[in-house]
Amino acid sequence: MSAALPIAGQRAVGRAALRLLAADRPAVAAMVALNALAAVAALGGPFLLGRVIDAVTSGGGVHDVDRLALGVLGCAIAQMLLSRYALAIAYRYGERTAARIREGYLRRALGLPASVIERVPAGDLAARGTTDIDAVATTLRDILPNILVGLVQMIFIIAAVLLVNPLLGGVGVLGLSGIWFVTRWYLKRARDAYLAEGAANSRLADELAATTEGARTVEAFGLRQRRLDAGHAAIAETKRTRLATLALRSVFFPLVETSYAVPAVLVLLLGGLLYLDGQVTLGTVGAAVLYLRQLVGPLDTLLIWIENLQSSSASFARVEGLGAIPLPPPAATEAPRDDRIEIKGVRYAYEKGRDVLHDVTLTVRPGERLAIVGLSGAGKSTLGRLIAGVDRPAAGSVTVGGVPIADLPPDELRRQVVLVTQEHHVFRETLRDNLMVHAPDDELRRALATVGADWADDLDRDLGEHPLDGAQAQQLALARVVLADPHTVILDEATALLDPTAARTAERALAAVLHERTVIAIAHRLMTAHDADEVAVMRDGRITELGSHDELVAADGEYAALWRSWHGSDLNVA
């Protein structure tokens, strides 16, 4: 069963964004301060140009105009230098922050307990760690700095136009409100329209892939027309959705372009009237109009990136969603008082409401060899995972020395119980690193020798470049068990996938590993149950019989029937 990964809510995303800003306060302060200075410098231009108009209309000399023009030039250069510098800081901030998000994600992913990792969809986990983080990183690096510059500039320009003349400024700002409504209208529809376009594109790609992959079937069953119809339908849908987004854009952009002119037109009209009335100078009207024209640049930037900001905030919500995965309670701090394993009244379900274990109770005494038998699907592996602490029971308890096994910290758990299955991961690292403990080479070699790994003379062998075969990988897994030195080993089809020769080698290695340990064998071979001290028979998630081989055969129940069907055949029944 795989549970969908959560997505962080808007508040959580907001808090995470604030945390990222707070983590790099000096850079954020420098970005804001430099952008503010650049914006102030940018305001100097229109103001001085207004003074030029006034100087000319009042018959001022060439000298005055030259001086003011030099001022305009100085302001433009200062603005350029300051905003370049601010942008450079912003880019570096963006890279650092993206790295922080990546590292945080990796830390969270690696910190998830195995029981949680096993349940989450691996593709989604990887997509969030790559595609989504890349989307956020691109926004942080390329888009956010520009948006920040645009926002600061807009605030200063609006303040300046209001200062130049509150009435003209007010009318100008009011004239901008059209853009707000147009943008809201567009954004409300754009998300769904683009999602529909994306979905239609995916469907078209799927249809094409299905037709090409199944070309022989199409030919053999005369499905050509049907596939053509499906392709045409997908193309029509793509065209329809594309036209829908195009229609949105063809309304939005002309409207926005027109809206840009509205404030300047309003200010020119009102300014003209006020000038004729002698209430403002021409320079003031000119400066106000120039300021409002200056707004177009930052507004454009904001509108262009606003959609991108929406999609990357959705990505950020997915990345942050990892932090919302419910985690098991913190590890137990007390140590087990002995090696006795007690399973009491255990229930377990992979899916809510569908118990696969019902009220299982069992004691495994230290040194005992217990075989769990039963038909496929009886719940043997599930019980093995609970005893190994991989999963925790929904009800009841699974304890070692009185402590719930699933609550033990990983280091402690490894010393108590280890589950050996047919899946054993070999990392693309050296043999030494693959043994996963920091121990002297002598000890590592001894462990390898115990499991008969006579091929393992070079601890520096790179297992990525020189991979192991199945039997060798199994020996490596068993050497890890020897090094972990648990008092109890659970075997779940540990040698099932190996060919007979390799299985024999592995069985020998296994015998060496199991020496003087408690063994719980999920038995799929006749002899395992026969040789065990005790046999537990499972059916439909319950233990139906418990006793030694001889007792159960004498009782002539379910085990006896299984035994009779196995007897002499050594068949794999599980």
Ligand SMILES: Nc1ncnc2c1ncn2[C@@H]1O[C@H](COP(=O)(O)OP(=O)(O)OP(=O)(O)O)[C@@H](O)[C@H]1O
């Ligand atoms: N990851 C899972 N998600 C959902 N259901 C599962 C999962 N693993 C096992 N089950 C179900 O739980 C029940 C018990 O399965 P389990 O693997 O424990 O039985 P088993 O006795 O070990 O069988 P086998 O011998 O085939 O491995 C079965 O009905 C199985 O379909």
